[in-house]
Amino acid sequence: MNNLLFLGSIGYQEIIIVALVILLFFGGKKIPELMRGMGKGVKSFKDGMNGVEKDIKEPKKEEVTETDSEK
DSSP states (O other): OOSGGGOTTOOHHHHHHHHHHHHHHHOTTHHHHHHHHHHHHHHHHHHHHHHHHHHHHSOOHHHHHHHHHHO
C-alpha cells in the first residue's frame, strides 16, 4: 500500500506515452474543448462548495426573523 493507486511508479516516459495515446484518440482540436469543459466543471464544483460553506457559516435571514418574532 505504499503506492497510492499505483501512481508512485509512473515516470516521464509513461506520462508521454499516455499523452500521445490521448492525442491520437481525441485529436488536437478536441483536447482544448475537453480541458475547457473540465475547467468549467471544476469551477462549478468550487462555487458549489463555497456556497455550501457560506450557507453553513451564515444563518439565513428568514430563520433569524422567524426566531425573533417567536420571542
